[in-house]
Amino acid sequence: MRRQVLFEVARTFLAITLALLLGFIITCLVSSEPVYAFRTFILGPFTSVLRFSSFIETVIPLIFTGLAVSMVFQASQFNIGAEGQFFLGGVAATMVGVALNLPPVIHALVALAGGAVAGGLGGYIPGVLKARWGTSELVSSLMLNYVFFRLGIYVINYHFRDPVAGAMVSHPLRQTSWLQQFLPPTRLHWGVLVAAMAVLFSFLFLYRTRWGYALRMTGLNRSFAGYSGINTASVIIYAQVVGGALAGLGGASELLGIHRRFLWQTMPGYGFDGIIIAILARNNPLLVPVAALFLGYLRTGADIMARMTDITSEMVMVIQAIMILLITAQAFLGHIKHRMVVREAKEHAKLN
Amino acid sequence: MQNLISVILSASFGYAVLRVTTPILFAALGAVVSDRAGVINIGLEGMMLTSAFTGVVVSALTGSAWLGLMAGVLAATGLALIMGYFSLKLKADIILAGIALNLLASGGTVFLLYVVAKDKGISSSLASKVMPQWQLPLIKELPVLGRILSNHNVITYIALVSALAVYYFLYRTPLGLRVRAVGENPHAAESVGVSVHRLQFIALAISGALAGFGGAHLSMGYVSWFSRDMTAGRGFIGLAAAALGGRTPFGALVASLFFGFADALSNYLQSLRIPSEFVQMIPYLATVVGLAIHARGRAKRRDGRVA
Numbered sequence: 001m002r003r004q005v006l007f008e009v010a011r012t013f014l015a016i017t018l019a020l021l022l023g024f025i026i027t028c029l030v031s032s033e034p035v036y037a038f039r040t041f042i043l044g045p046f047t048s049v050l051r052f053s054s055f056i057e058t059v060i061p062l063i064f065t066g067l068a069v070s071m072v073f074q075a076s077q078f079n080i081g082a083e084g085q086f087f088l089g090g091v092a093a094t095m096v097g098v099a100l101n102l103p104p105v106i107h108a109l110v111a112l113a114g115g116a117v118a119g120g121l122g123g124y125i126p127g128v129l130k131a132r133w134g135t136s137e138l139v140s141s142l143m144l145n146y147v148f149f150r151l152g153i154y155v156i157n158y159h160f161r162d163p164v165a166g167a168m169v170s171h172p173l174r175q176t177s178w179l180q181q182f183l184p185p186t187r188l189h190w191g192v193l194v195a196a197m198a199v200l201f202s203f204l205f206l207y208r209t210r211w212g213y214a215l216r217m218t219g220l221n222r223s224f225a226g227y228s229g230i231n232t233a234s235v236i237i238y239a240q241v242v243g244g245a246l247a248g249l250g251g252a253s254e255l256l257g258i259h260r261r262f263l264w265q266t267m268p269g270y271g272f273d274g275i276i277i278a279i280l281a282r283n284n285p286l287l288v289p290v291a292a293l294f295l296g297y298l299r300t301g302a303d304i305m306a307r308m309t310d311i312t313s314e315m316v317m318v319i320q321a322i323m324i325l326l327i328t329a330q331a332f333l334g335h336i337k338h339r340m341v342v343r344e345a346k347e348h349a350k351l352n
Numbered sequence: 353m354q355n356l357i358s359v360i361l362s363a364s365f366g367y368a369v370l371r372v373t374t375p376i377l378f379a380a381l382g383a384v385v386s387d388r389a390g391v392i393n394i395g396l397e398g399m400m401l402t403s404a405f406t407g408v409v410v411s412a413l414t415g416s417a418w419l420g421l422m423a424g425v426l427a428a429t430g431l432a433l434i435m436g437y438f439s440l441k442l443k444a445d446i447i448l449a450g451i452a453l454n455l456l457a458s459g460g461t462v463f464l465l466y467v468v469a470k471d472k473g474i475s476s477s478l479a480s481k482v483m484p485q486w487q488l489p490l491i492k493e494l495p496v497l498g499r500i501l502s503n504h505n506v507i508t509y510i511a512l513v514s515a516l517a518v519y520y521f522l523y524r525t526p527l528g529l530r531v532r533a534v535g536e537n538p539h540a541a542e543s544v545g546v547s548v549h550r551l552q553f554i555a556l557a558i559s560g561a562l563a564g565f566g567g568a569h570l571s572m573g574y575v576s577w578f579s580r581d582m583t584a585g586r587g588f589i590g591l592a593a594a595a596l597g598g599r600t601p602f603g604a605l606v607a608s609l610f611f612g613f614a615d616a617l618s619n620y621l622q623s624l625r626i627p628s629e630f631v632q633m634i635p636y637l638a639t640v641v642g643l644a645i646h647a648r649g650r651a652k653r654r655d656g657r658v659a
Contacts, residue, residue: 026463030467078447125640129640129643129644129647132648132651133644133647133648133650133651134647134650134651135640135643135644135646135648136595136643136647138392138447139591139592139595139639139643140640140643140644142588142591142592143636143637143639143640144636144640146585146588146632146633146636147633147636147637147640150629150630150632150633150636151629151633153629154629154630157629158627272451272455275448275451276455279448312462312463312466312472314458314459314460314462314463314466314472315459315463317455317456317459317460317463318455318456318459318460318463320455320459321452321453321455321456321459321460322452322456324448324449324451324452324455325438325444325449325452328438328444328445328448328452329438329442329443329444329449330442330443330444331441331442331443332442334443
């Protein structure tokens, strides 16, 4: 068992290495200064305090959607809806932040809670449709992304839009609702703490409560879990609701901590990033921050490279795509794993 | 309101609906073919985008729109085969493989656009070609219908013919029958000697080619340039239209027209300063509701049989 975990780690590293190698080859083909470009990409995030902190800022929303997707994946349910739930969380936080007048801290907490509730509701719909009637949560969560997006844009543009601002943005949030940035000149904000608590919560929920146990059992084998007396329909619903709440919390944290007014006119893409992170972290909440750090690091490095050299930041998307393909391809190095399992089984047989 | 109704009933509105339906219909037909073979093609979006980009570049290089179209379709088909290789041969989850391919296409096209056009947003510095528009003989003489149906881009007519072709393929050819058998029950199909993987590969390739036509329409018909992420979710809308249309070619055609209608209507509403968000939302909501009703009916039938 232990050896198989090590094998998975090694496989992941090999996939990452191959993807980066491919990235380097592409760089060599199109850049006039490939070595400099690639060095900027790899070392860039560590070359100044501001760059390093922008790297950490990038990671915060990724942790939330990574957790959201992992939570639902653990129940063997699909989740493409984190995108819309994250967006909805941001809309709800904006509504609370602009419309309500509350004392500091409490205002921020209410705005975060509003984001979580909105995201949770966004997860409830695909959850309940799947649990009741077996409607594909893949298609329904995908469609709901567009519904939530239009709904959010309508709410912001017709009810919270700042007519003075030159662009389509909401009124600024009241200062009382902000998640303070605690380390100027960086934009590091208390969303870091919220993210850390979300990681801890997800871990405890999944591995230390009976709900989490039921969720994981349902994910491993829904029929078996059902025969053992677990109400798998309710598990599917609360997995989607908790996942949605985590995504919504992420959207709220991003607005309250960084933007301070609603400015998304397209979907920001964190939901799909969450899927990449869940894959890298094998749906384990404790590994989600590690995977999010890695992805955030690649993103920041790519942005710096794009500014300093003749390579565009989109190269990193190609690298990510290759990573996902290699990691999810079970047959990649599959023969080695197969041999390992056989050997282990034989040793086991000898012992008994 | 009077104003709105007269807009909807005008010939130019009908023309606009057909125009915006074209790429959605291709995606929907692609989704029908792959769904029927039991493989969900989430990568339609990326395949369309790749084709839109390839079409622009190749037509600019060769000076021929038709060569651009062919290259776009081939590129999209190639991407579908890569997806098939990873999911069928290397056992990657097909949905995750599709998401990876969408990412690859979205990033890869912008990356290459910068290489060939030194611009990250739009290909306007490339002298790319557009596919011709066709006047339909006889039909163009008809009073209102002529203005709706005639003078469209060639690719729009290819789309309508493709709906027929996909129908013929799925229901009137032995290969189509096998494709449906594989999707219905792969084990049963395998037990009578049908190669499941081979047929799923074929279905994915057809699905990719259809997506390729849809992508080429965007950059060589709908507009005359490539811009980043210009598919704007149409591949996913195609999946929705296929689901709403009950995974049949003609159902997909009707559902695509419905999506196209909502899309065209929202464009008009925006010019009339009416909130268009709700109109744009309707097709997606309809898909969710339609799927739920469909699944509910199935669940009831199943329970009924048990009892």
